[in-house]
Amino acid sequence: MxxxxxxxxxxxxxxxxxxxxxxxxxxxxxxxxxxxxxxxxxxxxxxxxxxxxxxxxxxxxxxxxxxxxxxxxxxxxxxxxxxxxxxxxxxxxxxxxxxxTDMDGFLEPLKKRNVSIQNSKVLLIGAGGAARAIVAGIAKEKAKSIDIANRTIENANNLSEFAQKIGLSANVKKIEDVDNLENYDIIINATSIGLKNEKSPISFEGMKEKTIVYDIVYAPMNTDFIKKAKEKN
The missing domain is CATH 3.40.50.10860 (Leucine Dehydrogenase, chain A, domain 1)
Structure with missing residues (x-):
């Protein structure tokens, strides 16, 4: 059978x-x-x-x-x-x-491209289940800090507490308050925004040329989040 x-x-x-x-x-x-x-x-x-x-x-x-x-x-x-x-x-x-398996699944593409997370400053958009695995991976790879941006601050605060418990310095902000992208080495979308071709949750204004941009949404391949990042980088 x-x-x-x-x-x-x-x-x-x-x-x-x-x-x-x-x-x-x-x-x-x-x-x-x-x-x-x-x-x-x-x-x-x-x-x-x-x-x-x-x-x-x-x-x-x-x-x-x-x-x-x-x-x-x-x-x-x-x-x-x-x-x-x-x-x-x-x-x-x-x-x-x-x-x-989400943590390993998140880290594997970065390792294949020889992208180091160690000592990096990370912006994570989203605070759901996938985001928790990503935070665990970022902590494991010894990032310097993470800013968690989410529509619901309560969920972001919960994820921030989790990050700090596992040794990762974390701060919280609303998505609409995201600015100063020049401060980040890695920017990650861990929300479902993009599944239905929604607009990118951030504008990428001020992003550094060598910033790594990562979208966990894989269908469509080129979300507006990725398109906007490519326009700026």
């Missing part, structure tokens, strides 16, 4: 995960399927029960469920415990175990 997998979130139509995993299954000649499963915010508990009923073997989690999903797990690995968010779940006869 074949195995079944999914990615859950909302929105979910943008996700390339079903195509990527399905291609991998075909290449490896595995009898497995992988689908996108939309679970709106506020309906996660019911969605998880539905996945259990169909005996899904595992699933990935994307926006907006990475933090809330933690409370529905029976077991967590060390990565989830440290980060406080989950992006991968294995279902073993109804027992859900969570993992987080």
């Amino acid at each position: 074949g195995k079944s997998f999914a990615v859950i979130g909302d929105p979910i139509d943008h996700s390339l995960s079903p195509n990527i995993h399905s291609a991998a299954f075909r290449e490896l000649n595995l009898d497995s399927s992988y689908i996108g499963y939309r679970i709106p915010k506020g309906e996660l508990e019911g969605g998880i029960e539905g996945l259990k009923k169909i005996k899904i073997n595992g699933f990935n989690i994307t926006i907006p469920h990475k933090i809330e999903m933690m409370k529905y797990l029976d077991k967590i690995d060390e990565s989830c415990s440290i980060i406080g968010a989950v992006n991968t779940v294995v279902n073993n006869d109804g027992v859900l175990k969570g993992y987080n």
Whole structure:
């Protein structure tokens, strides 16, 4: 009997995960399927029960469920415990175990390009589950400091507290108050802004020529955030 997998979130139509995993299954000649499963915010508990009923073997989690999903797990690995968010779940006869590969997934492209985070000043836009993994990665690589810009200050404050607990100097500001981009060596968008071709949350005025700009939104490839950065750099 074949195995079944999914990615859950909302929105979910943008996700390339079903195509990527399905291609991998075909290449490896595995009898497995992988689908996108939309679970709106506020309906996660019911969605998880539905996945259990169909005996899904595992699933990935994307926006907006990475933090809330933690409370529905029976077991967590060390990565989830440290980060406080989950992006991968294995279902073993109804027992859900969570993992987080977001930190390594964030760091890998930088390492491949020989980009050093050590002693850098970072601007992080967003304060959700993906942002928590990014903060953990930035702390691991010994950045000098991070400014967290978010629409909801409470969430930014919570993430700032997390950053400081793991040894990273952190400050908080509203997205609309972001300025003095010349102060930053790395600028990261960790929000869903761009999934639906929304305008960049910042203007990039004053950004240094060698500043690294990183967008976790991968579809579309050229978000307005990336386009604006290229115009300035």
